[in-house]
Amino acid sequence: MKKKSIFRAYIAENRWAYLLGAGLVTVSCLMQLFIPNLLGRFTDGLEQRVLTYQEAIGYAAGMIGAGFGVAFFRSTGRIYLFRMSRRLEMQVRGSLFSHWERLSAPYFNNQRIGDLMSHAISDVNVIRETTMGGLFNILEAVVLITITVVAMVSSVNPWLTLLTMLPLPMLSILAYSFNKKIQRQSADVQQAVGDLTSRVQEFTAGIRVVKAFVQEKEERALFTKDNQRAVALNRRFVRSNSLFGSLSSAIVGLSFLVSVVFGGILVLNGTITLGEFVAFNTYLSLLMGPIENLGKVVNQLQRGKASEDRILAILNTEPDVVDDVSADPRITSLQGGIEVRNLTFSYPEAKEPTLKNISLHVPKGSSLAIVGRVGSGKSTLVHLLVRLYNPPKGTLFIDGNDIHEIPLQTLRSQIGIVPQDQFLFSSTIRDNISFDPRPYTEDEVVRASRIAQVYDNIIEFPNKFDTALGERGISLSGGQRQRVSIARALIKKPSILIFDDSLSAVDTITEDLILEGLHSVMEDRTTIIIGHRISSVQAADQIIVLDEGRIIERGTHNELLALNGLYADIHRKQLLEEEAEKLPPDGADGPEAEIAAGAARNPDYNRRGGAAGA
Structure with a gap:
């Protein structure tokens, strides 16, 4: 009223x-x-x-x-x-x-x-x-x-x-x-x-x-x-x-x-x-x-x-996203099975749909990776999953229930998301990690920070977990902000984990350590990973490639490489970029020069193990 x-x-x-x-x-x-x-x-x-x-x-x-x-x-x-x-x-x-x-x-x-x-x-x-x-x-x-x-x-x-x-x-x-x-x-x-x-x-x-x-x-x-x-x-x-x-x-x-x-x-x-x-x-x-x-x-x-x-x-401005009249209050938890059926979505101010006829199935406890060019609709898909925007009815389901039938409180409490912008509050590191209505013990905060590979950085601060951050967490580096955001999502122990390009600001070594730590966390949870780096998504159970709002490729890492499409093209370019960073100065020789030369001759050359598929 x-x-x-x-x-x-x-x-x-x-x-x-x-x-x-x-x-x-x-x-x-x-x-x-x-x-x-x-x-x-x-x-x-x-x-x-x-x-x-x-x-x-x-x-x-x-x-x-x-x-x-x-x-x-x-x-x-x-x-x-x-x-x-x-x-x-x-x-x-x-x-x-x-x-x-x-x-x-x-x-x-x-x-x-x-x-x-x-x-x-x-x-x-x-x-x-x-x-x-x-x-x-x-x-x-x-x-x-x-x-x-x-x-x-x-x-x-x-x-x-x-x-x-x-x-x-x-x-x-x-x-x-x-x-x-x-x-x-x-x-x-x-x-x-x-x-x-x-x-x-x-x-x-x-x-x-x-x-x-x-x-x-x-x-x-x-x-x-x-x-x-x-x-x-x-x-x-x-x-x-x-x-x-x-x-x-x-x-x-x-x-x-x-x-x-x-x-x-x-x-x-x-x-x-x-x-x-x-x-x-x-x-x-x-x-x-x-x-x-x-x-x-x-x-x-x-x-x-x-x-x-x-x-x-x-x-008097009414929110666009509220509990639907069909919302079932008996749904208090989620298992994590996700299904998308012919989803087409447009933003209110957009002239064309951002997502077009998307259909996919993510079984409970499995992992989905989403890859694509900038503006292809990757983040839009996960925004619809947490209902920051309303998807059309009959297009998005969790555990067989239309997402509109799930109360917002249940939906968002059961999903842990690491957003792109890595927003942190101007409070302590502990408060940012345990940003949830439920109280968390010291051990839970420490464990989440260890999995996110930020614990060693935190204990180097004079006040450790009680270190006060500046506005938007400006006193931390970009990589540290990302890892604190990851710890904030992990500590909730949600049924569905979403990583929206959340490893872009860390180096490849830290990325490997984070992914290794996440394996145990991801075992019983449905995980969605949006990434630009192939290295962060290649272990997913299934990978979809979006382009202009459509799924143009899907499969495992090896299957997509075999298709020799956009995914394989992105993979080759990233390998070349990684090897280019390792190029020795002009006139140098040795193992690094050999790797660089191999990458130049064969785009599928893998610096970790020679030519791809060998």
């Missing part, structure tokens, strides 16, 4: 608490009326020279008592309402973060980090300020204006009250004329803040690239441009607010002018007493603060509405 208003929903949910706060504010407003009344009576007594010393002391004590009462009830009501606003801030920010966790991968593909941060910080702060200062000021203004106007009419003079109030409706006209302008400018300011935040985030994330390409000056120029734009938009917004405030003050001053002129005439005519004139102007002075605040409230409400609309747009 879509949310229509954050403010109304929260106030309705906490109506009794807000009624209590409104009651405290009302009491403080009522107590303020004692002061003009006492001041008017004091003035009349003083003018008529009938005021006694005891009466003067009494009036003074009454005004002091009223002042303390106003201060107590006003501050108590203010604190109470402000506390409710802080709770709303916490609730909205928590709801926003929780909703982001529910949203699917495509949503974040189209969002900038800076905009998301701006929503979570700036927009939520504006909502808090609206319910904090805005709600308090409008509540105080409504109550105080109502009871003060009633007091002015009943205790002084209704005609003077009417004349004095005549300029005030102009405030409503003024607020209406500034409404859309201020709301639009507020949105522009928030957009500029998002642009600026994105620029800083992008710069800090890519600082190594910036320095490597000596782009500091250019980046500074881009930041300066965004910064100047943000300042210019803020200045425009401030000018509009200042103009609105100045015009509001002018209207309020006009009311005072009417009061002084016509009130003075009534005093001279004897229609009202001097004390009533003083009381009337004191009443009017009580009104001026709330009336001026109404202008600020209108501005605040406009900003709050703009921020609320942006937050609601996020909260």
Whole structure:
């Protein structure tokens, strides 16, 4: 169900608490009326020279008592309402973060980090300020204006009250004329803040690239441009607010002018007493603060509405990937048998399918390797397997169940994936390896790190497994990040293991050690390996070769070499590259030169054992 208003929903949910706060504010407003009344009576007594010393002391004590009462009830009501606003801030920010966790991968593909941060910080702060200062000021203004106007009419003079109030409706006209302008400018300011935040985030994330390409000056120029734009938009917004405030003050001053002129005439005519004139102007002075605040409230409400609309747009965005209505809650574990039937898949923004008519079967406990050129659809296939995107129904099955029938919690908890980007959190190495709701023992963390061949690197750090990593694990090398990611997947002991090109940043010796350690782990688990290196996939039970979204070859390593197709071509090129790295300097001879010469004569020449197939 879509949310229509954050403010109304929260106030309705906490109506009794807000009624209590409104009651405290009302009491403080009522107590303020004692002061003009006492001041008017004091003035009349003083003018008529009938005021006694005891009466003067009494009036003074009454005004002091009223002042303390106003201060107590006003501050108590203010604190109470402000506390409710802080709770709303916490609730909205928590709801926003929780909703982001529910949203699917495509949503974040189209969002900038800076905009998301701006929503979570700036927009939520504006909502808090609206319910904090805005709600308090409008509540105080409504109550105080109502009871003060009633007091002015009943205790002084209704005609003077009417004349004095005549300029005030102009405030409503003024607020209406500034409404859309201020709301639009507020949105522009928030957009500029998002642009600026994105620029800083992008710069800090890519600082190594910036320095490597000596782009500091250019980046500074881009930041300066965004910064100047943000300042210019803020200045425009401030000018509009200042103009609105100045015009509001002018209207309020006009009311005072009417009061002084016509009130003075009534005093001279004897229609009202001097004390009533003083009381009337004191009443009017009580009104001026709330009336001026109404202008600020209108501005605040406009900003709050703009921020609320942006937050609601996020909260009302439905995730693309959710548990299907056919999901069976009885499925709590997976065995790992995978079947793909005539799968064709297109990304929402794509003109052509990324995967075309894919069919394959991966028995439980077996291994599948996926090879192909960049952009052939390898990662897309595993993204569909963990339902980062929705595959068409009736195309992807696990243990004979359509993947849509498997609850997402079960599906993702039973699959361990090592993604391409090797994302690590800015926490400790231990926290990154044991990144799972279930608690893990020290032995389990150590064992996973040993299999991933990263244990020796970890214990060289001063704090070992408690070493804190920088943002995205930047304090580790690319190979170390990959191996920590592998350990994070292994420690889950999942039914299905997926390695998405997860050995690309390690050398061939470490690769062999990792693959050797994985053999025992992979024995009882279905394993999918995406790789560019033939050496990392050649031991798989079956290998498929993707090209332009289609399976063009499939078989074992030796079968694919015998086909002499794309797989064999990739294999030959990689052997040549490996041997080229071993070439001795010009003029050198010996075993290395012999191997290089053999590779040059025969592309299938194997540096580990002579010619392939010999």
